[in-house]
Amino acid sequence: MSQPSFLPEPLASLPWRVMGLVSAIGGFGLIVLYSAAGGSLKPWAASQGYKFIIFFAMALALSRVKERRWKDIAFPGYAVILALLLFVELLGAVSGGSQRWLDLGFIRLQPSELMKLFIVLALARFFDMLPAGEIRRWNAIWLPGVLIGLPGALVMLQPDLGTALMIVAGGVTVMFLAGLPLRLFVAAGAAIAAIAPLAYFFLLRDYQRKRVLIFLDPESDPLGAGYHITQSKIAIGSGGVFGKGFLNGTQSHLDYLPEGHTDFVFATMSEEWGLMGGIFIIGAFLMLFRWGMSVAAKAPTRFGRLAAAGLTSTIFYYFTINLMMVMGMAPVVGIPLPLVSFGGTAMLTVMICIGMLMSIERSSQPRTSFS
Amino acid sequence: MARKIVxxxxxxxxxxxxxxxxxxAQFGVGxxxxxxxxxxxxxxNEKYSLLAESNRINLTLMPPRRGWIVDRVGKPLALNRTAFRVDIIPDRLTDKDRTLGELQGLLAIGPDEMERIRADLATAAGFQxxxxxxxxxxxxxxxxxxxxSELPGVAPAQSYARxxxxxxxxxxxxxxxGSASAKEYEKYKDPLLITPGFKVGKAGIEAELEPLLRGQPGARRTEVTARGKLVRELETRxxxxxxTVKLTIDAGLQAYAAxxxxxxxxxxVVIDTLTGGILTLASMPSFDPNAxxxxxxxxxxxxxxxxDHIPMLNKTLQGLYPPGSTAKPAAALALLRHGVDPEETVSCGGGYRLGNRVFKCLGRHGPMNMPHALMKSCNTYFYAMGRRIGYDKIAEAARELGLGQEFDLPFQSQRYGTVPDSAWKMRKLGKPWAESDTLNATIGQGFVQVSPFQLAVMAARIASGRHLDPHIFPRNDGPAPPLSFPEEHLAIVREGMNLVVNGAGTAVRSRLPLEGIMMAGKTGTAQVRKIEGAQRGQSGAWKFRDHGLFICFAxxxxxxYAAAVVIEHGLGGARAAAxxxxxFLTYLYDPEKAMAALLALEAEWGGDINARMATERAQWKATHALADSPSPRPAVETASNAQAAANEAASNAASTNTTAAEPSKAEGED
Known part of the structure; x- marks a missing residue:
C-alpha cells in the first residue's frame, strides 16, 4: 500500500477497494430484497442488512488476524468440523430424518458450510508442509484425497449434492494449484465422465436424479420440479436489457418465481434491472475474484498463496453454480448467490473468506516485515 | 539441497x-x-415477456348467451332464463370439508353429486x-x-340456462x-368448453346449429398471483x-300435436303445402329437454x-313403418299414368286369387272404380290393377312423391326406408321379383318401409301438385316445380281422398267439426309381423298390434296444410291416427274448440305431458327403488350418450317393426 496517507494509519490501512466492492454487491442485494418483499424492509431487507453489517465488521476484524494463525488452526479446525459433520449425520440418523445443522441457540450452525473454508485451509497447510520433492509422489495424492473424500462423502450422505460438489471443487482447486501433475486431473476428468452414469444410478437419491433430468429438459415438468427453472428463465428473459423497473417485477411480486429472495434472487434482480443489473453483479464479482487472485499472487508464503487462491475459488463456485442454476445451465442445487441471497449462512462463509483474504493480504504487505 | 531450491x-x-x-477461467466463466x-x-426477450404476461394475466371466460330458436312468427321455442348457480374457486377454499358439508346442507346435494364435486376439485387447477x-x-x-362471506371459495353467480x-x-x-364432454374438449381444446355453465348443443337442431347459436364468450382479464389470488381487474369484454334462429315450425301446432x-x-308431421315448410315435427313419448x-x-x-315406447327415438325421421293403405294414392297416380281408366271397375268379392293363393280384402266391396277403391281402401282393386301395370311403375310414382327419398334436414341419423322394385330385390336378396311381391307392395306392405316424414311429404305433394322440397329454415324461393302427374290425375286421387273422410269412406268419423273447411285423407293399417291364424294383429300383445297411419290435407x-300421423300399434288408421x-287440423282454424277436445282427453289420460311424465317417474322410481343405486358416472356423460342410444333404439325399433328380408303378408286393409 503505497498510497499517500492523509488518513490516520489504521483507517488508511483498510482495504478500501475490496470493502467498496463487497458493499456494492451487498447493498444492491438489499435493494433487491426490499423489492422482493413488495417494497418493504420486512421481512428480508432489514434483517439481511443487520447481518451484513455484523458479518462485514467481523470480516474486518478477521483481517487483523495474522496469516500464521490460520495456518495454525487449519488442521485442528478441519478435524473439529469433520467431527461435527459426523455428529450431525448421527443426529439425523437418530431422529430419523436428514439433518444438516446444529442448533446452537443463537445460530443454526451448518458444519458443511464451514467445511468449504477449512478444506481449502487444510489442503493449503498440507501442501505447505509437503516437501517440494514429494509433490509428484503418491503421498501428495492419497492424503489430500482422504481429506477431501471424508467431508465430501459425509455431506453427500446428508444429502446435499451442491455443498458436496463445492467442497470437492475447492479441494481439487488447491491440489491443482499446488502443482500436482496435470495428467492426474485429465485422468480424473476422464474417470468422472466414465463414472458419472454409474453415480447417477447408484449414488444420487431419487429427487436428485429427478433434478438432473429436469435440468436436461425443464419443459418436461413445467408445473412440478421444472417449475423453478422455467419461471426463473421467464423472469430473466422478460427483464430485457433495462428491466421492468424497480418494484415492477411481476414474476417475483405475484409469486410465480419460487425462492425469489433466496436461491433465485438473481432472477428477481434481473427482472427489474435487466441485463444491466446482471452485468453489474457479474462484473463486481469478477473484480472481487481478480482481487482475490492478486492477493494469492502477492502472498509470500506457499500457505498464503494456496489459501488465498482456494478461498477465492470457493466464492467463485458459489457464484458460478448459482448463476448457472438460475439461467437454466445447471440442475437446481440449493446454492445461494453470496452476499445477495437472503440468509446468513452463505453470507457468513463468504465474509469469513473475504476476512481471511484481507488478512493474507495484510500479512504479505511489506509493512509487516518491517515491524 | 540445490535440487530442492530449484x-x-x-x-x-x-x-x-x-x-x-x-x-x-474465472473470467471466461463470468x-x-x-x-x-x-x-x-x-x-x-419477446418469448419470455409473453410467458410472463400469460403468467400474470388470468382470462376468465364468461359463457355467451345462446341464440334463441323461434317459430315462424317469432315465438320462442328455446330461450335463456336467468339462472342461479354456485361454483367453488378451488384456490380460495380454506376448509374444503367444512365448506362442502355446509353446501351439501344448504343446497340439498345428493351423494352422487358430492362425489362428482370432490372429483372435480381434486383435478381442478387454481382459479378455474x-x-x-x-x-x-x-x-x-x-x-x-x-x-x-363465511364460506371462502364459494362463488354464487347468476348465469343463463336454456x-x-x-x-x-x-x-x-x-x-x-349439455356440458361439453371430455371428448369434445380433447378435440377442440377451446377453454370455453370447460367453463362452468357453458352448454353446447347435444342433439337435434341445438347440435346441428351449434356454430350459429353459440356466440362469442365474454372475458374478464384479471391480474392474479401464482396462487390464483386476484390482484386487480384489468378489463372486461x-x-x-x-x-337467433327462425324455424318454419308453428309453435302452437307443434305443442298441440305433441x-x-x-x-x-x-x-x-305437418307441412305447409304452399312452401314446403315443416310446421310440426312431433314424436312422442319424448324426453324433457329442460331436464x-x-x-x-x-x-x-x-x-x-x-x-318400450322408445322416448329417445325421433319417430318422425327415424321410425320406419310399412305405409299400408296410405300408399294407395301413390299407386293410383301410377295407374292413371299408365293408362288405367279411373272409371273402370274391379269387382271385389273379398279377395284376389293369384295362382293357388288368395289375397284377402277386408270386405266384399262389389264393383269398385278408382275413387271408390280409395274411399273404401279396397285391396282387391289395387291387387288387380297393380298387377296389370307392375310394381316397378308404382315405385317410380311413390319415389316422386317422396317415399324413400333422402331429405337434407338438420337432424342426425335420419332413416329413409325402402321403396322396392325388381332391381332392388335382385340386388338385395338375389331373387327375381314375384307377382306376389307386387300385390303386397301395392297396398303398402311387404318390402315397403317409409318414415312418417316421407308420408307427410307425399300428402303435401299430392295436395299441392308440386314437387315441394320440405325444409325447416324459412326460405323464399318461389313456388316449387310441378309434379310430372297431370292435374286431372291428381284431381281424381284428391277426390278419392276427399271421399275417405267426407264420403262413405274409412275415416268419416274424423270429419272436421268446422263450417266450410274439410279435410281429405287416407287411412292405413300396417301389419307388424306375419300373422298366423285368425289373430290378424288386432289383439294380443301391444308390440305385435298393427300400426295405425293416416295422411291428410286440408x-x-x-x-x-298436409300431414301424416302414425300411431305405433294403434290397431288401425281410422281408429287411432285420423x-x-x-x-290438430281443427286447432289451426279454431284453437278453442280443439283445446276443449284436448283437455277432455287429457283428463282421461291423467293430465298433460308434464303431469304424466312426473307420474311415470314416480312410479318407476317406486318399482325400481332397489336397483337405483348411486352411480359415480356424471349425469353429463350419460346425456351425451343419448344420441348413440337413440341410434340403438332406432335399430331395435326396426327389428320390432318389419324387416325387409321377411315381409309381412299382404292382408292389411282399411
Missing amino acids: TEAQQSFSFTRRSFVLGA GLLAARMAWLSIAQ PVQVAENLDWERFAAVTIRA YYPEGAGVGHLLGYV TDVPGR RRLGRESGSV FSDGISKSEWTMLRED PVEQPR PVAKD
Whole structure:
C-alpha cells in the first residue's frame, strides 16, 4: 500500500477497494430484497442488512488476524468440523430424518458450510508442509484425497449434492494449484465422465436424479420440479436489457418465481434491472475474484498463496453454480448467490473468506516485515 | 539441497502459471454467464415477456348467451332464463370439508353429486371455478349468498340456462344442450368448453346449429398471483350472444300435436303445402329437454331406455313403418299414368286369387272404380290393377312423391326406408321379383318401409301438385316445380281422398267439426309381423298390434296444410291416427274448440305431458327403488350418450317393426 496517507494509519490501512466492492454487491442485494418483499424492509431487507453489517465488521476484524494463525488452526479446525459433520449425520440418523445443522441457540450452525473454508485451509497447510520433492509422489495424492473424500462423502450422505460438489471443487482447486501433475486431473476428468452414469444410478437419491433430468429438459415438468427453472428463465428473459423497473417485477411480486429472495434472487434482480443489473453483479464479482487472485499472487508464503487462491475459488463456485442454476445451465442445487441471497449462512462463509483474504493480504504487505 | 531450491522455484513458477489459468477461467466463466444472460434477455426477450404476461394475466371466460330458436312468427321455442348457480374457486377454499358439508346442507346435494364435486376439485387447477350446482331456485341461491362471506371459495353467480317452454313437446325437434364432454374438449381444446355453465348443443337442431347459436364468450382479464389470488381487474369484454334462429315450425301446432298424441307412441308431421315448410315435427313419448339440459340422473336415463315406447327415438325421421293403405294414392297416380281408366271397375268379392293363393280384402266391396277403391281402401282393386301395370311403375310414382327419398334436414341419423322394385330385390336378396311381391307392395306392405316424414311429404305433394322440397329454415324461393302427374290425375286421387273422410269412406268419423273447411285423407293399417291364424294383429300383445297411419290435407279445395300421423300399434288408421289429425287440423282454424277436445282427453289420460311424465317417474322410481343405486358416472356423460342410444333404439325399433328380408303378408286393409 503505497498510497499517500492523509488518513490516520489504521483507517488508511483498510482495504478500501475490496470493502467498496463487497458493499456494492451487498447493498444492491438489499435493494433487491426490499423489492422482493413488495417494497418493504420486512421481512428480508432489514434483517439481511443487520447481518451484513455484523458479518462485514467481523470480516474486518478477521483481517487483523495474522496469516500464521490460520495456518495454525487449519488442521485442528478441519478435524473439529469433520467431527461435527459426523455428529450431525448421527443426529439425523437418530431422529430419523436428514439433518444438516446444529442448533446452537443463537445460530443454526451448518458444519458443511464451514467445511468449504477449512478444506481449502487444510489442503493449503498440507501442501505447505509437503516437501517440494514429494509433490509428484503418491503421498501428495492419497492424503489430500482422504481429506477431501471424508467431508465430501459425509455431506453427500446428508444429502446435499451442491455443498458436496463445492467442497470437492475447492479441494481439487488447491491440489491443482499446488502443482500436482496435470495428467492426474485429465485422468480424473476422464474417470468422472466414465463414472458419472454409474453415480447417477447408484449414488444420487431419487429427487436428485429427478433434478438432473429436469435440468436436461425443464419443459418436461413445467408445473412440478421444472417449475423453478422455467419461471426463473421467464423472469430473466422478460427483464430485457433495462428491466421492468424497480418494484415492477411481476414474476417475483405475484409469486410465480419460487425462492425469489433466496436461491433465485438473481432472477428477481434481473427482472427489474435487466441485463444491466446482471452485468453489474457479474462484473463486481469478477473484480472481487481478480482481487482475490492478486492477493494469492502477492502472498509470500506457499500457505498464503494456496489459501488465498482456494478461498477465492470457493466464492467463485458459489457464484458460478448459482448463476448457472438460475439461467437454466445447471440442475437446481440449493446454492445461494453470496452476499445477495437472503440468509446468513452463505453470507457468513463468504465474509469469513473475504476476512481471511484481507488478512493474507495484510500479512504479505511489506509493512509487516518491517515491524 | 540445490535440487530442492530449484524445485521450489519450479513450484512457485507452476503456481503462478496455474493461478493465471484459474483466474482466466474465472473470467471466461463470468463472460459465459453474461453471454447466457444476454441471450435470454435480448434474443429471447419477446418469448419470455409473453410467458410472463400469460403468467400474470388470468382470462376468465364468461359463457355467451345462446341464440334463441323461434317459430315462424317469432315465438320462442328455446330461450335463456336467468339462472342461479354456485361454483367453488378451488384456490380460495380454506376448509374444503367444512365448506362442502355446509353446501351439501344448504343446497340439498345428493351423494352422487358430492362425489362428482370432490372429483372435480381434486383435478381442478387454481382459479378455474368448479361447478357445485346450477339452476337453483331463488331460496336456495339466497341461502348460499347470505352465507358466502363465511364460506371462502364459494362463488354464487347468476348465469343463463336454456329453457324450452314446450318441454317434451319439442324434445326431438330441438334436441337439448349439455356440458361439453371430455371428448369434445380433447378435440377442440377451446377453454370455453370447460367453463362452468357453458352448454353446447347435444342433439337435434341445438347440435346441428351449434356454430350459429353459440356466440362469442365474454372475458374478464384479471391480474392474479401464482396462487390464483386476484390482484386487480384489468378489463372486461362483454359476450356476443348467439344468433337467433327462425324455424318454419308453428309453435302452437307443434305443442298441440305433441299433447294430442297422448299416451300413444306416435308421430305427427305437418307441412305447409304452399312452401314446403315443416310446421310440426312431433314424436312422442319424448324426453324433457329442460331436464336433459341440466344433466339427468342415471335412474331417469334407465327409465327412458327401458320404455318400450322408445322416448329417445325421433319417430318422425327415424321410425320406419310399412305405409299400408296410405300408399294407395301413390299407386293410383301410377295407374292413371299408365293408362288405367279411373272409371273402370274391379269387382271385389273379398279377395284376389293369384295362382293357388288368395289375397284377402277386408270386405266384399262389389264393383269398385278408382275413387271408390280409395274411399273404401279396397285391396282387391289395387291387387288387380297393380298387377296389370307392375310394381316397378308404382315405385317410380311413390319415389316422386317422396317415399324413400333422402331429405337434407338438420337432424342426425335420419332413416329413409325402402321403396322396392325388381332391381332392388335382385340386388338385395338375389331373387327375381314375384307377382306376389307386387300385390303386397301395392297396398303398402311387404318390402315397403317409409318414415312418417316421407308420408307427410307425399300428402303435401299430392295436395299441392308440386314437387315441394320440405325444409325447416324459412326460405323464399318461389313456388316449387310441378309434379310430372297431370292435374286431372291428381284431381281424381284428391277426390278419392276427399271421399275417405267426407264420403262413405274409412275415416268419416274424423270429419272436421268446422263450417266450410274439410279435410281429405287416407287411412292405413300396417301389419307388424306375419300373422298366423285368425289373430290378424288386432289383439294380443301391444308390440305385435298393427300400426295405425293416416295422411291428410286440408282444406280440400285449396290445400294449405298436409300431414301424416302414425300411431305405433294403434290397431288401425281410422281408429287411432285420423282422430289425431282431425283435432290438430281443427286447432289451426279454431284453437278453442280443439283445446276443449284436448283437455277432455287429457283428463282421461291423467293430465298433460308434464303431469304424466312426473307420474311415470314416480312410479318407476317406486318399482325400481332397489336397483337405483348411486352411480359415480356424471349425469353429463350419460346425456351425451343419448344420441348413440337413440341410434340403438332406432335399430331395435326396426327389428320390432318389419324387416325387409321377411315381409309381412299382404292382408292389411282399411
